[in-house]
Amino acid sequence: xxxxxxxxxxxxxxxxxxxxxxxxxxxxxxxxxxxxxxxxxxxxxxxxxxxxxxxxxxxxxxxxxxxxxxxxxxxxxxxxxxxxxxxxxxxxxxxxxxxxxxxxxxxxxxxxxxxxxxxxxxxxxxxxxxxxxxxxxxxxxxxxxxxxxxxxxxxxxxxxxxxxxxxxxxxxxxxxxxxxxxxxxxxxxxxxxxxxxxxxxxxxxxxxxxxxxxxxxxxxxxxxx
Numbered sequence: 001x002x003x004x005x006x007x008x009x010x011x012x013x014x015x016x017x018x019x020x021x022x023x024x025x026x027x028x029x030x031x032x033x034x035x036x037x038x039x040x041x042x043x044x045x046x047x048x049x050x051x052x053x054x055x056x057x058x059x060x061x062x063x064x065x066x067x068x069x070x071x072x073x074x075x076x077x078x079x080x081x082x083x084x085x086x087x088x089x090x091x092x093x094x095x096x097x098x099x100x101x102x103x104x105x106x107x108x109x110x111x112x113x114x115x116x117x118x119x120x121x122x123x124x125x126x127x128x129x130x131x132x133x134x135x136x137x138x139x140x141x142x143x144x145x146x147x148x149x150x151x152x153x154x155x156x157x158x159x160x161x162x163x164x165x166x167x168x169x170x171x172x173x174x175x176x177x178x179x180x181x182x183x184x185x186x187x188x189x190x191x192x193x194x195x196x197x198x199x200x201x202x203x204x205x206x207x208x209x210x211x212x213x214x215x216x217x218x219x220x221x222x223x224x225x
Contacts, residue, residue: 007104008056008097009033013040016050021114021139021224022105024054024098026123028145030071033057036120039208043217048224052110056101058094058123074122075149082182086125086149095130102138116223118142121178121206125149128186131165132158132193140223141167142216145206147178148186155193163194168219170212172204 011033027035033055040053058072065077075090098117105115115138119127124146131141132154146169148154167190171183180201187197200215 006097007100008059010057010101011037011055013037013053013055014050015040015044015048015053019050019052019110021049021116022052022054022110023116023118023220024056024101024105025142026056026074026098026117026119026126027058027072028121028123029063029073029077032072039213042210042213043220045217045221048221051224052105052108054101054105056097059097061090074126077122082147082178088150088153091126091129091149094126095133098126098130112136112138114139116140116142116220118144119146120144120208121146128167128190129154131167132162132190134162134165135159137161137165139165140220141165142220143167143169143186144208144212145171145175145178145183146186147182148189151186151189158193160194165195166219166223167195167197168200168216169197170200170202170208170215172206173201174204175206177206 025036037055058074060070061073062068062070063073063077074094076087117127117138124143128143128148169187171180173180187199190197202209
């Protein structure tokens with residue numbers, strides 16, 4: 001288990017005392033843990049159990065496609081082509097940091113089976129890269145406006161247990177950052193690997209819309225019981 005000093009800083013919101021479930025939500029490039037915190041009241045339904053939302057801040061690093069500018073990023077972006085986009089060492093480091101946060105939730109009384117791992121864009125890529133290698137399945141995985149990085153390598157490293165994790169994917173049909181076709185291809189590959197993927201797309205760009213939040217709430221409701 002990772003020591004607490006290695007843990008990422010987080011923003012946290014609890015919907016009631018003594019949470020029994022956790023949603024661990026990873027932001028996109030250049031944002032931070034505050035980015036999706038406002039979604040909590042829009043997303044949560046009164047009948048759900050007590051939840052802890054955990055929004056970590058990604059480390060600050062130089063991003064190649066942004067002329068080396070330093071910003072919060074889960075990994076360096078080397079190229080806009082999805083096949084060469086992800087810096088594998090950065091992905092591995094971020095997956096390890098996410099796993100440390102999952103371990104912390106277990107230490108706080110929330111087992112992996114009660115944790116949903118969510119992410120937008122870069123954060124969604126890390127969520128998927130984490131999920132496919134899990135030996136202890138999570139309650140579910142949410143991947144918004146994103147893609148599966150390192151598919152060839154993850155095809156070798158994925159576990160049989162991981163495929164039991166349900167996946168919610170949503171994407172903008174006019175996304176200029178992560179092409180819609182790239183999201184669809186990732187969903188198809190996950191299905192080939194045995195994952196049950198609930199796919200949604202919307203007439204939008206690289207963003208989140210109200211209809212998407214409603215669909216996600218319905219999906220989460222079935223996961224949270």
